[in-house]
Amino acid sequence: MLALVSPALLVILALIVLPVGWLAWQSIYHDGFTLENYLRVFTEDIYWRSFALTFEISFAVTVIALLLGYPVAYLANSVPKGCSILILSLVVLPFWTSVLVRAYAWLALLQRTGVINQFLRYLDVISEPLALVHNTLGTVVATVHILLPFMVLPLYATMQKIPSDLMQAGASLGASPSLTFFRVFLPLSLPGVLAGCTMVFVLCLGFYITPELLGGGRTVMVSMLVSRNVELYNQFGAASAVAVVLLLSVLAIFFMVSRFIPLDRVLGQK
């Protein structure tokens, strides 16, 4: 058994454990052991603000993705097979386009001279272009678009496994369709909700290109803090410390979620 898995273990060791270990090491060792980098992360204003903003945006993105994704997954689950494949491929299709391309596409849509503003002006709904991008709004819109598949797919997988007999049983006992939905279907789909939300939230925590291009420079998320620490301030230690704190928050989230549902469901197996 060990002989069988050892190549895989080696790959994990070389590609994951060693680099992460080196990162953690770099954050505490620079000409001697130091906690200075972590002290800075926990005491300096800018780090707090970035972490707070990152969690706020991730939360907003998760909620919006859930509100948009649930009906889509529900629809895909309740229509005939052929239709559901069509719906799911429409969800997954943007997934194969580069994140950078999608960010620029959103720019073309949202900016002052963009499609949406020009259309609204043409309709005379607005006289001055709306500030749809180069702020947090633009960042959230594009991030939701990019992460939506990660919400829809786990939801759909969970919904597929809910036996339709249960809804029929509810209906035969006299419950209205909305009552069967809220009392039977919704609770049974909750593991999918949790799985989708965890995926979207955790992925959003590490977003970089989207806020960089659509945030107008003010939406400084944690990943941007890491890059600026390396590029601008030349502080590898501080950058590593930020990265380690982010990694630990992600692990903590996974740990908390795993107490409610098995992790393999979050990660999309079975």
Added chain:
Amino acid sequence: MNMRRTIGLGCGLVGAIGWISAADAAEQITFVSQGGAYQEAQTVAILDPSAKKLGITINQDSIPDAWPAIKTQVGSGKPIWDVVDTPTGYCLRGGEQGLIEKLDFAKMPNAAAMPEAYRSPYSVSYEFYSSVLAYSQKTFPKDAPNSWADFWDVKKFPGRRALRNHPIATLEAALMADGVAPDKLYPLDVDRAFKKLEEIKPNITVWWTSGAQSAQLLNDGEVDMEMAWNGRVSAVAKEGAKVAFTYNQGILQSTSLCILKGAPNLDTAVKFLNEAVDPVHQANLPLNIDYGPGNPKAFETSVIKPERAAQLPSEPVNAAKQALMSYAWWSSPAGEAAEKRWASFMQK
């Protein structure tokens, strides 16, 4: 049999390595720049002619931001690069941190003949660009903004604005907007600069992070005026956008050549540095891209036509209208403190 084959292969490899090292005896260096159209232009104008003249091989590598790589390469004790073309500030900072070789100008007559402000103990200016005030000619068909004071004057020049999300050149612009003369900027009055920046901050729509982004903002009409690099603005203008810029109060910046500490081909690298700032090679650069030569003697060769020279940031008349960036100040403790202060300014 398997064993014998392995040995045979091994011998072959050793032979091959021996052959490669023999080829090494013909001198070579590894030169690193920032890639793209810029690196292509310098290959034609400077690298290929220098290699030919010196009889050396110039291997090229490119990286958008060399600084982290310089740090890790020299830190590992075995750098693989020799010469880097990078913003001058990194050469100075690297020099102080023992990552960059000190230059012996006695071995580089071409560099020694350049103005002292264009050199440092660790670097020599290679090309110039400028952070200029650029604007849309659609928004300002006449009476365009012509100084940083105009940029700050939101009443007289209404419109959306963008600045670079970086303190370098931005603090200089703020001080000039506040009335400091271009030649009296250093040491920068950092408090005064940030105070002036607070004033314009509510009117800044975008703080851009890449040159491509700044070009796109101007091209799409997302902003009406911004600080941008001259080459980016002229590229957009060439494509037909109604945009222009002024060299008045521009901030003249350079990238420099410097040599990594412990570079594998140090002697050849020094020879190359001298050749790279040769006035004729330097004069060829602006024929291929909108950057100015690092060596002002290039303007004395007949290679650059007067009308072309007038467009370049380092042409003497244009240079006189601008502030020359002091990289020495920016890599001083005060400069580094100002850089750090930028992050909290942005997030407030």
